[in-house]
Amino acid sequence: MSEKSFSRREIIAVVTFFVLAVALGFGAYRTGIRMAGTGSGAVVAATPASATPDGQALFVGNCAGCHGAQAEGGVGPALGEAAAWSAPEFAQAVLNGVGPGGRALAPVMPHFAQTGLDGAPATDAQVEAIRTFIQGVQ
Structure with a gap:
C-alpha cells in the first residue's frame, strides 16, 4: 500500500484558493455595507404610521x-x-x-x-x- 502526499504546488494552490475566497467574501460584505449606506449594519428607526411608504x-x-x-x-x-x-x-x-x-x-x-x-x-x-x-x- 503506497501513501501519496500532496505536492507543494497542490498545497499552495489550495491555500491560494482559500485566501482568495475569504478576500472576495469580505470584499462583498464591505461593499454591501457601503451600498446600504449604514456603515455598520442595519439601522432601525421608528416610522410614524402616517408616513408615506418609500x-x-x-x-x-x-x-x-x-x-x-x-x-x-x-x-x-x-x-x-x-x-x-x-x-x-x-x-x-x-x-x-x-x-x-x-x-x-x-x-x-x-x-x-x-x-x-x-x-x-x-x-x-x-x-x-x-x-x-x-x-x-x-
Missing part, C-alpha cells in the same frame, strides 16, 4: 433582486407593461401573483399577501408606492 426602498428590498434595480428586468421580466396596469391589477399581481385577465405569473413570483413587505403584512399604500416608483422609472 416605493423605491420597498422595490429594492422586495422586487429588484428579480426585476432589476430600475425594473428593467433580470431573472424576472421588465416591468414596463406592469407600470401601465390599473391600481387594482397591479395590487392583484403583487399580492397574489395574478396578472390582468387572471393570468398566473411565474411560480417564483412571491405572493406578498402571504409573505408581506418589510417584514409586515403588505398595505395598499405600500403596493401603490411600489407602483408609483415603477411608473417613475419607465
Whole structure:
C-alpha cells in the first residue's frame, strides 16, 4: 500500500484558493455595507404610521433582486407593461401573483399577501408606492 502526499504546488494552490475566497467574501460584505449606506449594519428607526411608504426602498428590498434595480428586468421580466396596469391589477399581481385577465405569473413570483413587505403584512399604500416608483422609472 503506497501513501501519496500532496505536492507543494497542490498545497499552495489550495491555500491560494482559500485566501482568495475569504478576500472576495469580505470584499462583498464591505461593499454591501457601503451600498446600504449604514456603515455598520442595519439601522432601525421608528416610522410614524402616517408616513408615506418609500416605493423605491420597498422595490429594492422586495422586487429588484428579480426585476432589476430600475425594473428593467433580470431573472424576472421588465416591468414596463406592469407600470401601465390599473391600481387594482397591479395590487392583484403583487399580492397574489395574478396578472390582468387572471393570468398566473411565474411560480417564483412571491405572493406578498402571504409573505408581506418589510417584514409586515403588505398595505395598499405600500403596493401603490411600489407602483408609483415603477411608473417613475419607465
